[in-house]
Amino acid sequence: MLEGIMIGLTTALSIQNLLFVMMGCLAGTFIGMLPGLGPMSAIALMIPIAATLDPSAGIILMAAVYYGAIFGGSTSSILINAPGVASTVATSFDGYPMAKSGKAGKALAIAAYSSFSGGVIAALFLLVAAPFLASVSLSFQSTDYFALMVLGLVAVAAFAGKGDMAKALLMTVIGLMLSTVGTDQTQGVPRFTLGMIDLVDGISFLLLVMATFALSEALMAILKPKDDADRLKEKEASENLGSMAVSKAEVREMAPVIGRSSVLGFLIGVLPGAGATIASFLAYGTEQRLAGPEKGKQFGKGSVRGLAAPETANNAAATGSFVPLLTLGIPGSGTTAIMLGALIGYGIQPGPRLYIDQPEIFWSVIVSMWIGNIVLLILNLPLIPYIARVLAIPSRFLLPLILFFSLIGVYFVSFNTFDIQLMVLFAIAAVILRMLDFPMAPMILGFILGGMMEENLRRALLINNDSWSFLWERPLTLTILIIAALCLVAPFLTGKIREYRARAAEGTSASGD
Numbered sequence: 043m044l045e046g047i048m049i050g051l052t053t054a055l056s057i058q059n060l061l062f063v064m065m066g067c068l069a070g071t072f073i074g075m076l077p078g079l080g081p082m083s084a085i086a087l088m089i090p091i092a093a094t095l096d097p098s099a100g101i102i103l104m105a106a107v108y109y110g111a112i113f114g115g116s117t118s119s120i121l122i123n124a125p126g127v128a129s130t131v132a133t134s135f136d137g138y139p140m141a142k143s144g145k146a147g148k149a150l151a152i153a154a155y156s157s158f159s160g161g162v163i164a165a166l167f168l169l170v171a172a173p174f175l176a177s178v179s180l181s182f183q184s185t186d187y188f189a190l191m192v193l194g195l196v197a198v199a200a201f202a203g204k205g206d207m208a209k210a211l212l213m214t215v216i217g218l219m220l221s222t223v224g225t226d227q228t229q230g231v232p233r234f235t236l237g238m239i240d241l242v243d244g245i246s247f248l249l250l251v252m253a254t255f256a257l258s259e260a261l262m263a264i265l266k267p268k269d270d271a272d273r274l275k276e277k278e279a280s281e282n283l284g285s286m287a288v289s290k291a292e293v294r295e296m297a298p299v300i301g302r303s304s305v306l307g308f309l310i311g312v313l314p315g316a317g318a319t320i321a322s323f324l325a326y327g328t329e330q331r332l333a334g335p336e337k338g339k340q341f342g343k344g345s346v347r348g349l350a351a352p353e354t355a356n357n358a359a360a361t362g363s364f365v366p367l368l369t370l371g372i373p374g375s376g377t378t379a380i381m382l383g384a385l386i387g388y389g390i391q392p393g394p395r396l397y398i399d400q401p402e403i404f405w406s407v408i409v410s411m412w413i414g415n416i417v418l419l420i421l422n423l424p425l426i427p428y429i430a431r432v433l434a435i436p437s438r439f440l441l442p443l444i445l446f447f448s449l450i451g452v453y454f455v456s457f458n459t460f461d462i463q464l465m466v467l468f469a470i471a472a473v474i475l476r477m478l479d480f481p482m483a484p485m486i487l488g489f490i491l492g493g494m495m496e497e498n499l500r501r502a503l504l505i506n507n508d509s510w511s512f513l514w515e516r517p518l519t520l521t522i523l524i525i526a527a528l529c530l531v532a533p534f535l536t537g538k539i540r541e542y543r544a545r546a547a548e549g550t551s552a553s554g555d
Contacts, residue, residue: 047169050405053098054413062095062103063410067417070110075118076451081111081360081377089384097388098403102410104381105364109161109411112318112360113418116153116353117429121146122444124256124451128247128490129318129356132326134255135483136341136348143344150426151286152346153353154419156300160354161415163304164311164361169408182313184501185512189522190313191495194320195488196327196526210484213475217488220245221496228500240460249452249461250489253468254482256448260441261473286426296350299329307355311362318359319490325355331529361411368392368404 053059066088073084084107092100112129119125120137133153140149195214223234224244235241288296303325310321329351330341341348367378369392385392396404452461472482506512514520 047405047409049401050407050409053402053406054102054409059099059102059406059410060413062099063106063414064417064421066103066106067110067113067414068421070107070112071114071418071422073107074111074114076447081108081115082380084108084111085377085380089380092384093387097385097390097400098406100384100388101381101403101407104384105407105410106414106417108377108381109357109360109414110418112357113154113157113161113422116157117150120149120153120349121429122256122440122447123259124444124448125251128251128486129322129359130352131251131255131319131483131486131490132322132352133349133356135326135352136343136345139342140344140349145344147286147426148288149344149349150429151288151423152292152296152349154422154426155288156296156303156350156353157357158415158419159300160304160307160357161361161418162412163301164308164358165408165411165415167305167308168361168364168411182518183516184498184505185516185519186522187313188495188498188502189513189519189526190320191491191498193522193526193529194323194491195495196529209480213480213482213484214488217485217490218492218495220250220485221489221492227493227497238460240458240464245464245489246452246455246461247490248455249465250468251486252448252452253465254472254486256444257465257469258472258476258482260444260448261469262476263441265473286423292346295346299347299350300354302328302332303351303354304358307358308362310355311359312365317363318356321355321359322352323487323490325351327529364407364411368396368407 054063069088070081070084074081085104088104088107092103095103115125115130116133116137119130119134120141123134123138125131125134137149137153140146219234221244223241225231225242226233232242306325306328307318307321310324311318326341326348329347330338333341333345333347337345337347363378367382382392390396390400390403449462449465452465453459455461476482502512503509512519513523
């Protein structure tokens, strides 16, 4: 392994490859900041350039663009509540409230530190454990992936306020229902399309998330204009938008969260098809449960933990996704599928022998990730005070910009006016639901996981001759489902225990009197 690291250092630290790392990080960051564009679009834009380079340089460039776009994707989520990609949806839950309260600079700094830490820790895991983890990921079957999706859906408990579990579950069901619209992947027939050709391909994730977050936020601001007191608070808050100060107490609070989320994100990223989105939601839900009742109440209102967890996990998962790509030749996501195509275009076949036959490619990509994360931190930190000033733009100018970017971002994906109409319809529905205190996050989570959940359930039933016995016959599947069940009932049990202790304390004090 030491010899491989030296080969990777020699290749990655060449002047040419260092420039490509910097160029990829810079391009990926700015592309990731734009609502509607993400890692997949960023890498697709880089393919013509990468095709003219040697394999090591080309893959290093595309890898830098990939984690650069993940790194930069949090900016639009934090500043304007417009998560352009699924992996940054959870970032907006606490990043946007923090930015609205006049701490945009701090929110962007926490996101930067968390992203850097997650990427570096995951790159270390990738270096040490890639071959072993590749064999472990192969042991996962459709039944296990189905159980993993169930565990992901249980995370709705993290997005439910006190007494609002029913609303969160209802929104999850709505998300699952929306994910079934389109063509049935098994039978190839349209379903729930209402006879509309425009719905044959299903509902776009970008359309749904921009409607329920960015567009609905703008509409809410229009429907509920600020009074003089709110404007005064907004003016005072805007004076500190660029402050990146993170206190020692916040650093101590973030440190264990970053450690746990890095491990969780990396392990989820290793699994083909799981990816950064599931990792970010699971990390968010896990941290809210571990935070305790007092800290848990701060989630969704600008919690440091709530921002650090998904940002760490999605970057760690992005690094982890290179394990199946490089060691098995299996793309773990649409983004790594594009990179697999680029590798094959170079005449390179990723697989178990890649780090033996062509170690300069395997090790240089891993080493470049460390370099790239340092470059990202150096590039982004000085820009944070200036990026944060976006929120200092008066609402009468900022709201039209949000509306413009939301509509144009969705239109440029499909060039279909029907998507614009559907987006407006979803935004109106989202405004009504938000006024009734229905959370939007469970719907997005249900929509994201719905397709993968259905696909793996069908495959599991097909393998087991339409028998549901796989739920308890396979130990790994049963273990994951038990964990999911415990996560679901834990909030109820802890609530009952607290009530019992409170009554017991009251009884003791009454008897003492």
